Amino acid sequence: MSLLPELRYPTVTELVWSARALAAQRPGDCRLWQVGVSRAGRPLHVLSVGQARRAVLVVAGAHANEPAGGPAALAVARRVLAEPELRADTSWHFLLCADPDGASLHVTPAPRSLFDYHLGFFRPAGAEQPEWAPAMLPPDRLPPETRALTGVIDALRPYVQVTLHGTDLGGSWVQLTKDVPGIAEPFAKSAAELHIPVETGASDAAGWPASGPGVHVMPAPGAGAAYPSMPDDARLSTWYHAHRYGGLTAVVEVPMWASxxxxxxxxxPAPAAAMRRLAGRLLRQSRAVDQVLADALPRLDGVGGPLLRAATWGLELVPGLAADWIHTRPADDTKAYIGSVDAFSRRLPLRAAAMLLRVLRETDDRAAPRLERLVEAWSESFAERFGARWVPLEHQIEHQARTIVAVALHARVRAG
Structure with a gap:
């Protein structure tokens, strides 16, 4: 199977260079400013276009393994500069990378296959993710990236925040913290034109009502969680921070490989039975990674760091999640939803294995070859099960860019 991408994802440094060039070319319309620093001292930059008080905030790079957002943000910035009507009464602000430390650790800029992608995979533990840290940590322990992001929201008071995310394999969908009427049509049109499937049963949005195919709206307060064991409560995340000022957040997901x-x-035909079967496989595969970790830990004495923390955190989620799938009624009974859960059940142990493999390789541990075989086999099985086909990078960028603009325009009507 040929999954060779035509281009590669830019680094954070390259994103900042491009933004700086735009600001130099259009100093009357653009400004590049630093809004904080990461835990490791890396700067966090915002590119602002326009000067109106009514503001749109676009957040890229909240998850290190989802790199299409940065170039999509720059694509929108260029469009706003080229179309004066977009900035006539609205300013646009682009946080180029919310987690530059994480981005420095995810090292697959041009993945040729899912296996290649996972060999350089990194996604931090939940409490170290800028958007989700508030759901898991007390305010006095929030990482500086989170404080920088909420500080930008406090300063701009955007009527809409659009945060750019991605999935390794699947389709595209949108999650909204408040409904944005009319967004489903341009979103679906863009996806169809670019041959990107709309994921109608995304497990990430389990329990969120749909306002259109692939467009999900946060449920009313008090609605039961689809996965009670999971720690990611959107109302405690930075997605909800814009609500303090009457705004809303849209999460735009785009796949690297489409299914x-x-x-x-x-x-x-049998959603509950399918969920139990997927829970069983999730437990088996996670136990296989746990066994490698348990065997290697005595030899990793003194070895820590974000890769090992993230792998361990992912494995710790598994027992509770599997119990949710076994004992909780499925949030959706469609084939699309069960397929999305199937993909989710493959990602968790595969990602943990991939990050642990990087730790073992760095220490030349004897367990690395065995774990590499698992990562390779699971990656290939994942791609084969879902018929993975690479989405050209320019299509990933274009779809996110179109959706950002559509959300901003429709949300502006909503805001009045």
Whole structure:
């Protein structure tokens, strides 16, 4: 299977260079400013276009392994500069990378396969993710990246925050903290034109009502969680911070590899049984990684760092999540949803294994070859099960860029 991408994702340094060049070319319309520093001292930059008080905030790079957001943000900045009507009464602000430390550790700028992608994979533990840290830590322990992001929201008071995310394999979808009427049509049109499937049953949005295919709106307070064991409460995240000022947040997801098996709205013949089966596989695969970790830990004495923390954190989520799937009624009974959960059940142990593999390779540990075989086999099985096809990078960028603009325009009507 050929999954060779035509281009590569830019580094954070390259994003900042491009933004600085735009600001130099259009000093009357653009400003590049630093809003904070990361835990490791890396600067966090915002590119602002326009000077109106009504503001749109676009956040890229909140997850290190989802690199399409940075170039998509710059694509929108260029469009806003080229189309004066977009900035006539609205200013646009682009946080180029919310987690530059994480981005420095995810090292697959041009993945040729899912296996290649996972060999350089990194995604930090939940409490170290800028958007989700407030859901897991007390205010006095929030990382500086989170404080920088909430500080930008406090300063700009955006009527809409658009945060750019991605999935390794699947389709595209949007999550909204408040409904934005009319967004489903331009979102679906863009996806169709660029041959990107709309993921109609995304497990990330389990329990969120749909206002259109692939567009999900946060449920009303008091609605039961689809996965009670998971720590990611959106109302405690930075997504909800914009609500303090009457705003809302849109989360735009785009796949690196597409699957044409994620948009089937037909009822699954046995969703509860399928969830139990997927929970069983999740537990088995995670135990396989746990066994490698337990064997290697005595030899890793004194070895720590974000890769090992993230791998361990991912494995710790598994027992509770598997219990949720076994004992909780499925949030959706469609084939699309069960397929999305299937993908989710593969990601958790695969990602933990991939990050642990990097730790073992760095220490030349004897368990590395065995774990590498697992990562390779699981990556290939994942790609084969879902018929993975690479989405050209320019299509990933274009779809996110179009959706950002559509959300901003429709949310502006909503805001009045």
């Amino acid at each position: 044409d098996q994620v948009d089937d709205p037909a009822p699954h």
